[in-house]
Each structure stands twice: as structure tokens, then as C-alpha cells.
Amino acid sequence: MSGVDLGMPTFPDAARQAVRDAQLRHNLGRATSTIRNKRAAVVDELDDWEQLRASGAAIKAHTLSRLDTYLERFEAAVTAAGGTVHWARDAAEANRIVTELVRETGETEAVKVKSMATQEIGLNEALASAGISAWETDLAELIVQLDEDRPSHILVPAIHRNRSEIREIFRREMAGSGTPAPADLTDDPVQLAEAARHHLREKFLRANVAISGANFAVAETGSLVVVESEGNGRMCLTMPDNLISVVGIEKLVPSWRDLEVFLQLLPRSSTGERMNPYTSVLSGVTEGDGPSNFHVVLLDNGRSEALADEVGSQALRCIRCSACLNVCPVYERAGGHAYGSVYPGPIGAVLTPQLYGVESEDTASLPYASTLCGACYDVCPVAIEIPELLVHLRNRTTRERKGWFDRLTGTAMRGLGWVFGDSKRLGRAQRIASLGGRLFGRRGIGRLPWPMSRWTDARDAPAPAPESFRQWWERNRTGSGDER
Amino acid sequence: MKRSSHDAREAVLGSVRSALAGGQRGSADSIPREYRGRRHVEALPELFRERVAEYRAAVHTTDSAGAPETVLGVLERADARRVVVPEGLPAQWSDPVAERHDTLEDRPRLSTTTLENADAVLTTCTVGIATTGTIVLDHGPGQGRRALTLLPDTHVCLVAASRVVDDVPAALAELDPVGPMTFISGPSATSDIELERVEGVHGPRDLHVVIVGDV
Amino acid sequence: MRVALFATCLGDTLFPGAVRATLRVLERLGCTVEFPPGQTCCGQMHTNTGYHEQAVPAVRSFVAAFEGYDHVVAPSGSCVGSIRHQHDIVAERGGDRKLSEAVGRVSPHVYELSEFLVDVLGVTDVGAYFPHRVTYHPTCHSLRMLRVGDKPRRLLSEVRGIRLLELPEAEQCCGFGGTFALKNPDVSVAMGADKTRHVRETGAEVLCASDSSCLMHMGGLLDRQREGIRTMHLAEILAGTEEDR
Numbered sequence: 001m002s003g004v005d006l007g008m009p010t011f012p013d014a015a016r017q018a019v020r021d022a023q024l025r026h027n028l029g030r031a032t033s034t035i036r037n038k039r040a041a042v043v044d045e046l047d048d049w050e051q052l053r054a055s056g057a058a059i060k061a062h063t064l065s066r067l068d069t070y071l072e073r074f075e076a077a078v079t080a081a082g083g084t085v086h087w088a089r090d091a092a093e094a095n096r097i098v099t100e101l102v103r104e105t106g107e108t109e110a111v112k113v114k115s116m117a118t119q120e121i122g123l124n125e126a127l128a129s130a131g132i133s134a135w136e137t138d139l140a141e142l143i144v145q146l147d148e149d150r151p152s153h154i155l156v157p158a159i160h161r162n163r164s165e166i167r168e169i170f171r172r173e174m175a176g177s178g179t180p181a182p183a184d185l186t187d188d189p190v191q192l193a194e195a196a197r198h199h200l201r202e203k204f205l206r207a208n209v210a211i212s213g214a215n216f217a218v219a220e221t222g223s224l225v226v227v228e229s230e231g232n233g234r235m236c237l238t239m240p241d242n243l244i245s246v247v248g249i250e251k252l253v254p255s256w257r258d259l260e261v262f263l264q265l266l267p268r269s270s271t272g273e274r275m276n277p278y279t280s281v282l283s284g285v286t287e288g289d290g291p292s293n294f295h296v297v298l299l300d301n302g303r304s305e306a307l308a309d310e311v312g313s314q315a316l317r318c319i320r321c322s323a324c325l326n327v328c329p330v331y332e333r334a335g336g337h338a339y340g341s342v343y344p345g346p347i348g349a350v351l352t353p354q355l356y357g358v359e360s361e362d363t364a365s366l367p368y369a370s371t372l373c374g375a376c377y378d379v380c381p382v383a384i385e386i387p388e389l390l391v392h393l394r395n396r397t398t399r400e401r402k403g404w405f406d407r408l409t410g411t412a413m414r415g416l417g418w419v420f421g422d423s424k425r426l427g428r429a430q431r432i433a434s435l436g437g438r439l440f441g442r443r444g445i446g447r448l449p450w451p452m453s454r455w456t457d458a459r460d461a462p463a464p465a466p467e468s469f470r471q472w473w474e475r476n477r478t479g480s481g482d483e484r
Numbered sequence: 485m486k487r488s489s490h491d492a493r494e495a496v497l498g499s500v501r502s503a504l505a506g507g508q509r510g511s512a513d514s515i516p517r518e519y520r521g522r523r524h525v526e527a528l529p530e531l532f533r534e535r536v537a538e539y540r541a542a543v544h545t546t547d548s549a550g551a552p553e554t555v556l557g558v559l560e561r562a563d564a565r566r567v568v569v570p571e572g573l574p575a576q577w578s579d580p581v582a583e584r585h586d587t588l589e590d591r592p593r594l595s596t597t598t599l600e601n602a603d604a605v606l607t608t609c610t611v612g613i614a615t616t617g618t619i620v621l622d623h624g625p626g627q628g629r630r631a632l633t634l635l636p637d638t639h640v641c642l643v644a645a646s647r648v649v650d651d652v653p654a655a656l657a658e659l660d661p662v663g664p665m666t667f668i669s670g671p672s673a674t675s676d677i678e679l680e681r682v683e684g685v686h687g688p689r690d691l692h693v694v695i696v697g698d699v
Numbered sequence: 700m701r702v703a704l705f706a707t708c709l710g711d712t713l714f715p716g717a718v719r720a721t722l723r724v725l726e727r728l729g730c731t732v733e734f735p736p737g738q739t740c741c742g743q744m745h746t747n748t749g750y751h752e753q754a755v756p757a758v759r760s761f762v763a764a765f766e767g768y769d770h771v772v773a774p775s776g777s778c779v780g781s782i783r784h785q786h787d788i789v790a791e792r793g794g795d796r797k798l799s800e801a802v803g804r805v806s807p808h809v810y811e812l813s814e815f816l817v818d819v820l821g822v823t824d825v826g827a828y829f830p831h832r833v834t835y836h837p838t839c840h841s842l843r844m845l846r847v848g849d850k851p852r853r854l855l856s857e858v859r860g861i862r863l864l865e866l867p868e869a870e871q872c873c874g875f876g877g878t879f880a881l882k883n884p885d886v887s888v889a890m891g892a893d894k895t896r897h898v899r900e901t902g903a904e905v906l907c908a909s910d911s912s913c914l915m916h917m918g919g920l921l922d923r924q925r926e927g928i929r930t931m932h933l934a935e936i937l938a939g940t941e942e943d944r
Contacts, residue, residue, distance in 0.1 A: 166677055
């Protein structure tokens with residue numbers, strides 16, 4: 001699957017708006033620096049972090065290299081444990097399967113655990129159009145859903161909202177979909193969380209269908225692992241009699257033992273805790289405990305295509321911890337919405353173009369949404385070389401895109417490449433430039449017309465030196481060997 | 485739908501196979517595992533106590549003679565009148581509670597409403613993890629089905645000191661995922677509002693871990 | 700020691716002062732410096748913008764100019780990073796096995812200035828004198844591609860007369876990012892604004908870094924802000940001696 005237009009503005013356009021939103025910049029700066037520091041503290045505690053990281057990367061790489069085998073093994077294990085496995089080639093197919101599974105139960109509503117996969121396929125919207133209400137139960141997802149907003153962070157989808165904005169959303173919207181917010185609700189996070197508990201409790205106890213994703217799927221045992229904090233995951237996996245889990249095919253790990261690596265890497269990387277409050281492991285159907293009707297939908301949706309790219313497939317190791325978002329200076333300024341995808345930040349910039357192709361302007365702008373500073377790679381718990389991937393995808397973009405601007409840039413780059421291919425050509429170009437430099441003198445250049453205005457609107461530009469180093473060397477060091 | 489599902493299965497697996505065609509297929513044996521399988525910990529129960537407490541669970545240390553009194557004290561302070569007692573909880577723990585509280589047994593199965601209205605639940609656990617301050621329930625005897633430790637507002641968990649291990653690898657080696665399992669590190673919490681941690685969202689608001697030294 | 704100097708296209712054309720300063724430091728420490736005239740550019744701008752095929756001529760000219768030298772030194776963490784970590788990728792994309800082999804022979808001999816001084820020559824005191832308040836920004840590619848660590852700071856701390864001031868959030872990117880500065884000017888400038896704010900907070904007279912490209916961005920912002928803070932390449936501070944006064 002490729003060539004999907006997400007219908008979003010390009011990254012630079014969206015980021016321009018975000019950068020000007022002072023409230024957003026403040027919310028993001030505060031939140032990301034808090035979580036960055038927490039992560040650094042708990043990672044520093046472990047003297048074998050780099051070894052864990054190397055193992056995490058190797059386990060994922062190994063699994064991907066035998067993904068067909070592990071998928072079949074997982075399917076067999078889930079089936080043996082009383083569950084049913086479905087396969088979905090793309091978003092539409094996954095949505096159709098889930099919709100039909102909900103319909104078979106006769107229910108018209110479902111409670112949902114936060115899941116990137118179901119966001120990716122737009123499941124809530126698909127269910128809504130089939131007359132099924134899907135209630136998000138993660139606090140941040142609830143905020144986003146109530147506000148009909150979009151998530152802007154993998155772990156903390158409402159990171160762009162502050163407490164008083166959240167209070168307003170709760171007061172305005174809760175009544176429309178169930179238990180209203182108390183009239184005297186303040187913006188104290190304790191009170192806000194209490195309001196969410198109250199609002200959702202009724203839904204948990206009433207719901208007969210739950211929809212989840214999974215952080216890990218163990219091929220050996222058919223187990224799904226759901227890592228969370230609030231207990232909404234436990235509620236969804238325990239209370240309703242029907243459970244449907246949508247799981248990306250890259251979520252597999254070979255064996256139970258492999259979790260000893262990921263249950264150390266994930267919480268420390270994502271929430272900056274030694275361990276998250278709750279991790280649920282579900283292995284098929286258990287008589288008398290939890291759902292009796294259990295379905296897993298294995299989702300491809302562009303993943304197998306990404307797998308074919310030797311460099312790009314690294315992105316499929318991602319365990320969605322969001323550490324790369326929290327350290328990314330671009331994410332911190334632009335915010336998650338600018339990436340136009342459910343996967344924002346550095347990992348989004350390498351994942352989204354692979355899942356949806358680079359034919360449209362918006363996805364093609366994503367690999368360029370980075371300074372290649374490399375902070376993301378340093379914190380990635382599965383050592384995805386994000387800067388290298390970004391450059392790789394930029395190359396794919398220049399090869400595949402054929403618009404007029406792309407062709408113009410290509411020609412300019414070829415011309416410049418030709419100049420750099422030969423020192424005599426470069427020398428001639430420098431002599432022309434230094435003539436210009438003499439005109440400007442050594443003062444900085446103020447304002448230039450487009451496209452150089454993109455530099456000089458906020459920054460002075462240096463004038464070319466009146467004499468290049470090459471010219472200086474020729475004058476002083478060649479022939480007679482004169483010293484300065 | 486059956487039919488198209490089968491097609492999808494073949495299509496996804498086929499697509500995966502063609503993506504992998506010609507590539508290196510690694511062996512699981514070559515995965516480096518140079519991280520610590522065991523972590524040196526001076527005093528396991530002490531670290532466990534410290535780490536559990538850091539996530540704002542209440543920790544109590546006692547021995548088997550003092551445990552009933554400790555549990556009763558916790559229940560009293562929590563003003564817990566109705567206490568859920570799962571099947572298989574040893575009589576030495578459940579009997580003293582039954583003497584002073586209304587105990588609710590899950591046989592026949594307690595209704596959701598009853599669980600929702602219960603004040604506390606008393607369980608054991610399968611293993612405790614010192615480095616992370618985690619208790620793990622495999623929901624076997626003495627731990628009950630998952631809803632029992634989810635709906636009541638207070639969870640009191642007895643942990644035998646001998647069941648405390650150093651870190652995650654040692655814990656997983658003790659566990660067999662044949663049934664559901666829950667790893668619990670502190671009470672339910674959220675950091676979704678400005679990354680500020682708030683305890684007590686959907687799971688129990690209060691977690692009491694009672695470490696029994698001589699069991 | 701015989702050393703080949705790689706000026707980098709940016710240093711050669713726009714910042715020859717930094718290259719002359721590099722030359723001066725190396726010669727003062729007893730190196731015999733050559734400037735292979737066939738050199739042009741490392742090709743990083745092409746590579747990092749996605750034009751791998753168009754970067755091939757630059758890579759070809761680089762290995763042709765520097766093959767055979769045991770030590771190639773450049774005053775840029777970013778260019779050296781590209782040479783050591785990307786030339787093989789570009790050569791492979793170009794499909795020229797001979798070029799790939801040549802890259803494999805040449806790139807391990809290429810050093811960023813502070814690496815060369817500290818690791819190869821084994822000096823941290825280069826005999827420099829610079830009686831000013833200086834703050835140092837560790838550029839991303841020297842930090843996270845080359846892992847030069849605190850080598851530049853160690854060199855600076857031995858400079859006589861210098862007052863080295865701690866830059867808050869020093870390891871955060873300045874927002875330059877090559878063509879990023881043009882493709883995403885708003886985010887680039889926002890990052891640069893935070894960086895220059897931190898620079899101003901230190902009270903430094905001079906902002907120092909090991910990459911002329913990042914300095915061009917930060918210096919462009921500082922010049923526009925008219926705060927009177929100068930930018931200088933690490934080599935320019937290390938080149939100064941007491942005799943220059």
C-alpha cells in the first residue's frame with residue numbers, strides 16, 4: 001500500500017503555525033523536559049542499559065527476519081489457548097473485521113484501551129459509521145476524544161493541553177457522552193483524574209465488548225502483553241466478555257523470556273519509571289477469568305512492504321516508547337500535530353512515509369522534519385538508527401518524486417554536484433563568489449529575496465570571503481613557497 | 485468473512501515472505517544477552533520495600549506471627565468493612581480477617597456490583613521484584629480471578645520475603661504464562677495531565693504490601 | 700608528522716579564517732601540512748538532502764585527493780562525520796565497487812580537529828592565549844556521530860586567559876541542520892532563538908563551536924539580534940598566542 005494522501009498540510013506549513021502558538025510551546029517544553037529528566041534518571045541506574053538495548057534491538061531484528069514463522073507460531077498458540085486469529089492486509093480490512101466481530105455480539109458500544117494500531121487504521125471512525133460507539137478509556141485519549149481533537153504524542157496524546165484546558169473540555173463535553181463532570185470541578189489534576197474515573201466507571205461496568213492493542217505478542221505462548229498505568233487496560237481486558245485485540249505484525253517477540261529485556265527497556269524509556277503500574281499478560285481464554293470470546297486481528301497495513309527495505313525495516317523494531325519524541329528539539333517546537341499522522345516525532349518521520357509512501361507532499365516532507373542531530377538514536381531502546389533512516393528516506397523521496405519543484409531542486413543539486421566533482425570548477429565558482437564577497441565587504445548580509453529569504457528573514461548571512469582559502473594557499477604556499 | 489480471512493492470511497504471510505526473500509534469517513541463539521541475568525542486591529527485602537514505597541504503595545514488614553495483626557490494622561485504618569477473600573488464601577491469613585470483618589468469598593462468583601461495593605481485597609502474590617518494586621499475580625490460589633484485585637478500592641497483598649527476586653529476568657523465570665497475569669507496581673496512576681503523577685485512577689487507589697519475613 | 704588539511708567547501712569559500720587558524724595550530728605543533736589541491740567537498744549537503752547519486756562526484760574527488768595520507772584533518776565535526784559514516788553509503792548507492800573500496804581505505808584516516816589534537820598528537824595545551832569570556836556549543840555531529848566527548852572543552856580549558864562559561868542545555872541542537880534551515884526555517888529559527896538566549900544568559904563575549912556551519916546559523920541570529928556576541932571557530936581560539944597581542 002502506498003501513495004496515501006493523509007490530506008494534511010506539509011510539515012513546514014503545520015510547524016509554522018505551531019511555533020507561533022506560545023501556549024503550545026510552553027505546554028510542550030514543560031512536559032518534554034520533565035519526562036526527559038525522569039527517563040535519564042532511571043536509565044542511569046542500570047549499568048547494563050547498553051547491553052539491554054543491544055539485546056532489544058537484536059531480538060526485534062531476529063524476529064523480523066523470521067516474521068512469517070513467528071506469525072504462524074503465534075497464531076497456533078492463540079488458537080490452542082481458545083482465541084481466534086484474523087488477518088488484515090490493510091486498514092479497511094481490519095476495520096471490517098472488528099466491526100463484524102462487534103456486531104456478532106449484538107452490542108453497539110465498546111470500551112477501548114489506548115492503542116496506536118487502532119488509531120492508525122481509524123477504527124473509531126469506522127465503528128461510528130457502523131453505529132457503534134467506541135469509548136477511549138485512557139485519560140489522555142479521553143481528553144482528545146471528548147474534544148474531537150487529534151493525539152499529538154504516542155504516550156501522552158494530550159500533551160499539548162494543560163490542566164485548565166482539560167478542565168474546560170471535561171466541563172463542556174463529558175455530559176454529552178455519559179456521566180457529566182462535577183459542577184465544581186477545578187483544574188487540580190487529582191480532581192480531573194477523579195472526574196475521569198467517575199465518567200468511565202459506568203462504561204467499564206456496563207460494557208460487554210473491549211478493544212485493545214498490545215505492546216508485545218509472544219509467539220511461543222500466544223500471550224498478549226498490555227503495558228499501562230491507570231488500570232483502564234486491566235478493566236478492558238478483564239470485565240467485558242468479548243475482547244478484540246488489534247496487533248501490528250511487528251509486535252511479535254519469539255519467547256516469554258524475551259520479555260525480560262523489553263519489560264526493562266519500555267517503562268524506563270517511556271514513562272521514566274522502573275516499572276509502569278500495571279502490566280497485563282493474557283494468554284488466550286481462561287475459564288472463569290476475563291473474556292470468553294477472544295479475537296486477535298493481525299494487522300499488516302504497509303508493514304510487510306517496509307520489511308522489504310533493508311534499511312527502512314529497522315523502524316519496525318519500534319516499541320512505541322516515545323523517548324525519541326521527548327528528546328527531539330524539532331518535536332518540542334513543532335508539536336505532534338505537525339507530523340500529520342498518529343505517529344509523530346522522529347519515529348513518525350521514518351514510519352509514516354514507509355507505511356503510506358512518499359507520493360503526497362505531506363508524507364514526503366516528513367523525512368526532512370529533522371536536523372539529524374541524533375538525540376533520538378541515543379535514547380532509542382531498540383537502537384533504531386533514526387538519522388540514518390531519515391537520510392535513506394530522503395534519498396527515496398528524491399528518486400520517486402517528479403514534481404516541478406523536485407525536478408528543479410534535482411537539477412540544481414546535479415549542477416552543484418558537478419561543481420564539487422572537480423576542484424578547478426569549484427575554484428572558478430569561488431572566484432565568482434569572492435567577487436560578490438568584495439562587493440558586500442565582510443559585513444553580514446541582511447535581507448535577500450526568495451528563496452534565500454528563508455535564511456535571511458531571521459538571520460544575517462555571511463558574505464563569501466574576498467579570498468578563498470584555496471586562493472590564499474596558492475598565493476602564499478605554492479610556487480615560491482612564500483610565508484604570510 | 486471466513487473466506488476472505490483465509491485470503492488475507494495467505495496474502496499477509498506471502499507479502500512477508502517475499503519481503504524477506506534473499507535476506508539473512510538470523511538464529512535466535514545468536515542474540516546477544518550480555519545484560520545482567522541477575523543483579524547483585526545487598527539486601528533483597530530491604531530494596532523491595534524501598535522501591536515499592538517509592539511508588540507510593542504502603543509497605544509493612546512483619547513475620548508470620550505478626551502478619552494477621554498487621555493486616556487487621558491496615559483494614560481498620562482503611563475503614564474496610566467488606567473484605568474480599570479469594571479462594572485458596574491460607575486459613576492462617578483469612579481466618580483472623582473473618583473474625584472481625586464481613587468476608588466475601590468468590591464462591592459462588594461475586595457479582596460485579598458486590599465487588600464494586602467491597603472495600604478491600606486480601607491476596608498473596610507469586611513473586612516480588614526488588615529492583616522495580618513490583619508484585620506479580622498469576623491469579624492462582626490465594627490471588628483470585630483478576631476482577632477481585634481490580635474493583636475494590638484497597639488491595640492488601642501478602643508477600644513472602646522468600647518470594648522476592650532481584651529483577652525482571654529472575655521473576656519471569658519463575659512465571660509460566662498459561663493463564664492471565666498482572667504485574668503491579670504501586671497503585672493505579674496517571675501522568676496524563678502535564679506529566680504530573682496522580683495516584684488512583686481506575687485500579688485500586690491504595691496498595692498495601694505486607695512483607696512476611698519468615699515465610 | 701605529515702598531515703593533509705581538508706578545508707571543507709564551506710570553510711574554503713565562506714570561512715577561510717577558520718581554515719587558516721587550523722593550519723596555524725597544526726604547524727605550531729610541528730605538523731607538516733599539505734593542502735591537496737584536488738579537494739572540493741565531502742558531499743554532505745547532497746547526501747543529507749537525499750541526493751546520494753549527486754554526491755558521488757564529491758566523494759570521488761575526496762578519495763582521489765586524500766588517498767595515501769595517514770592523517771587527514773578537517774575543522775568540522777559534521778563533514779568528518781559524513782566522511783566516516785556516509786561515504787560508504789553514497790559509494791554503494793553509486794554502484795562503484797572500486798569507489799567503495801577506496802572509501803574504506805581513506806575514511807578511517809580522517810579526523811576532526813579536536814580528535815586529532817587530543818587522540819593523535821596527545822596534546823590538550825596547544826599554547827594558546829585568549830583573554831575573553833567564551834561559551835562552547837558542542838555541535839551534534841561531533842557529539843553524537845563522532846563522539847568527541849569533552850575533547851574540545853579540554854582544549855579550551857588549557858587556553859591561557861580564557862574564561863570558559865557553562866552553556867545551559869548545551870547538548871541541544873542549535874537548529875541549523877543543513878538544508879533543514881531552509882526547508883523548515885520556522886522551527887530552525889525557533890531552536891536557534893532558544894540556543895542564542897542561552898548563549899546570552901552566560902554573559903559570554905564569544906560563542907565557540909567546532910563547525911562553521913552551525914556557527915553560521917547561530918552567528919546569523921546573534922548578528923541580527925545586535926547583542927555584540929561574536930562567533931569563533933574552535934581553531935581560531937586555539938590559534939591565538941600571546942605574541943599576537
